[in-house]
Each structure stands twice: as C-alpha cells, then as structure tokens.
Amino acid sequence: xxxxxxxxxxxxxYGAVAWRRGSVPRSLCILVLKWAxxxxxxxxxxxxxxxxxxxxxxxxxxxxxxxxxxxxxxxxGYEGKVADVWQSLCERASHILEVxxxxxxxxxxxxxxTRGTYIVAEPVPQVAEALRRNLQRNGIACVDVREVAVVPxxxxxxxSLNIPDEGRLAPVxxxxxxxxxxxxxxxxxxxxxxxxxxxxxxQGCDVIKIDAEGIEMxxxxxxxxxxxxxxxxxxxxxxxxxTQLGAFLAALxxxxxxxxxxxxxxxxxxxxxxxxxxxxxxxxxxYRSKDVVLSIAPLVVT
Numbered sequence: 001x002x003x004x005x006x007x008x009x010x011x012x013x014y015g016a017v018a019w020r021r022g023s024v025p026r027s028l029c030i031l032v033l034k035w036a037x038x039x040x041x042x043x044x045x046x047x048x049x050x051x052x053x054x055x056x057x058x059x060x061x062x063x064x065x066x067x068x069x070x071x072x073x074x075x076x077g078y079e080g081k082v083a084d085v086w087q088s089l090c091e092r093a094s095h096i097l098e099v100x101x102x103x104x105x106x107x108x109x110x111x112x113x114t115r116g117t118y119i120v121a122e123p124v125p126q127v128a129e130a131l132r133r134n135l136q137r138n139g140i141a142c143v144d145v146r147e148v149a150v151v152p153x154x155x156x157x158x159x160s161l162n163i164p165d166e167g168r169l170a171p172v173x174x175x176x177x178x179x180x181x182x183x184x185x186x187x188x189x190x191x192x193x194x195x196x197x198x199x200x201x202x203q204g205c206d207v208i209k210i211d212a213e214g215i216e217m218x219x220x221x222x223x224x225x226x227x228x229x230x231x232x233x234x235x236x237x238x239x240x241x242x243t244q245l246g247a248f249l250a251a252l253x254x255x256x257x258x259x260x261x262x263x264x265x266x267x268x269x270x271x272x273x274x275x276x277x278x279x280x281x282x283x284x285x286x287y288r289s290k291d292v293v294l295s296i297a298p299l300v301v302t
Contacts, residue, residue, distance in 0.1 A: 017053040017074040043067040063169030080265035093207035100211040104131035111140035123149035151195035152222035159195035217245040246281025258294040
C-alpha cells in the first residue's frame with residue numbers, strides 16, 4: 001500500500017480513539033498520526049469526514065484544519081473533554097448561543113444534544129455555508145445560522161473582518177480588525193461583513209460559547225450587566241496572550257459568583273476548578289487547555 005494512501009493509517013486512527021490516554025500504544029499511534037497529518041490533508045482528499053469515535057457524525061470535507069484534526073485523532077483526540085462538556089451543557093439548555101461556529105463541529109454536537117433553541121454566528125461566507133451543509137447532513141434543523149460577526153454595542157453595523165492566510169478553504173482564524181486582543185496574524189483578504197450586537201443575540205440564553213479570535217473580552221465587558229443579571233453558563237476560549245480577558249473573567253467570576261472550570265484538551269480528562277482570585281489568562285495552558293467554563297453550579301458532565 002503506498003505511503004500516500006490514507007488507508008495505511010487506519011489502524012493508528014483506531015488506536016488513537018480506542019487506547020487509554022497516556023498509554024504507550026496510544027502515544028505511539030499519536031506520533032504516527034502527527035507525522036501523517038503534516039503530509040496529508042484528508043479534507044482535501046475525501047468527500048466526507050466521519051470521526052472514528054463519533055461515527056454518528058458526518059461532515060462535508062471542505063479544506064478545514066478542524067476536519068483534518070478530527071479525521072486523524074477523533075473528536076476526543078482533537079478537543080478532549082471539551083466536546084463532552086459542550087454536549088452535556090446543551091442537553092440541559094433551553095436557549096444556546098455559539099459565537100464563532102466555523103464549519104460546525106460544536107454546532108453539530110450541540111444541535112444533536114439540545115431540545116432547546118440554538119443560534120450560531122459565523123461571519124465568513126464560505127465557512128457559514130459549510131456549517132449549514134454540515135447541519136443538514138446530520139439532519140439538524142433546530143440550529144439557526146446567522147452569517148454575521150458578533151460585536152459590542154447596540155447597533156447592527158458593517159465591520160471589517162480579516163481572513164488569515166492559512167492555506168485552507170475554511171480558515172479558523174478570521175477575526176475583526178477592531179477591538180481584538182490579538183496581534184501578528186497573517187492576512188489574505190479583508191471582508192466587510194454585517195456585525196450584530198452580542199447583547200441582542202444573548203438575550204434569554206442560558207448557555208453561551210464564545211470562540212471569537214480575540215474580541216471575547218469586549219463582548220463580555222459590553223454585556224456585563226446582562227451577564228450579572230442572567231448568569232448564563234459560558235464556555236470561553238482563553239489564550240495565554242489574552243491577559244485582559246483573563247483579568248476580566250477573574251473579576252466577573254468574583255462579582256457574579258461563577259465557578260471557573262478549566263477543560264483539558266489532552267493528557268487527562270480531569271476538569272480543574274480554579275478560584276477566581278487565582279485565575280489568569282495563562283492558567284488554562286498549565287492544564288493543557290484553552291477553554292474554560294463559567295457556571296453558577298459546579299460543572300457536572302453526564
């Protein structure tokens with residue numbers, strides 16, 4: 001079998017999802033798959049991506065780093081405990097908002113799980129179309145896709161969106177040019193897209209996920225009064241360089257009474273609770289994570 005055949009790696013993909021985390025056999029499988037992932041892009045070679053640990057899910061292959069990762073490592077290998085936590089939160093939610101849907105991995109997982117309403121915002125036109133098609137492939141009709149950028153303020157307005165040069169048809173790092181806590185990003189193009197206020201979208205939501213490439217702090221700060229009043233459960237991406245976001249979340253948790261839970265992506269499935277006074281932007285990375293959940297009740301994953 002030629003080395004450029006994806007079929008050659010199937011035993012290693014099975015090993016990655018079947019063997020226990022931290023075991024020697026799984027670690028060897030991961031090493032092989034990391035080598036393979038640098039040489040092959042399954043989402044550009046196949047018509048469909050089905051993660052081995054979630055064969056009930058199907059995704060249109062659209063040149064996406066996310067889909068390549070779940071092809072090689074499975075949903076758990078790519079997102080770790082985060083996917084389980086999101087599914088559990090959506091199972092108990094009445095109204096869900098996801099900011100930054102990309103090609104729809106979490107929208108499909110959450111859409112399968114929820115019996116409530118679900119809004120997902122994705123501003124990049126070709127990515128939003130892929131998201132819609134993935135929801136359709138999975139028979140999910142409850143998710144409302146909004147092709148908008150989520151912005152602070154109270155007015156709908158046009159905003160500039162940077163499309164990074166990732167060499168992919170479905171980039172993951174598109175971000176607004178203003179009010180973002182990011183720097184040093186590449187740029188392939190700048191699009192003018194419609195911006196919709198976070199305050200408008202979050203009304204009535206009891207579960208919110210935000211992965212908005214650097215504008216998280218501005219969105220949360222703008223809606224601080226609404227968050228303090230409604231106290232929704234929130235899953236937020238926190239990168240080490242997002243120091244302002246880290247400080248804001250620590251202050252918000254202390255004010256509102258949130259529990260901060262760090263969700264590991266690899267190495268372990270143990271959720272770590274961090275006191276508000278000890279939380280900062282670099283804390284999640286210490287626990288092999290970039291995702292935290294703020295919740296009033298302690299986090300329970302079913």
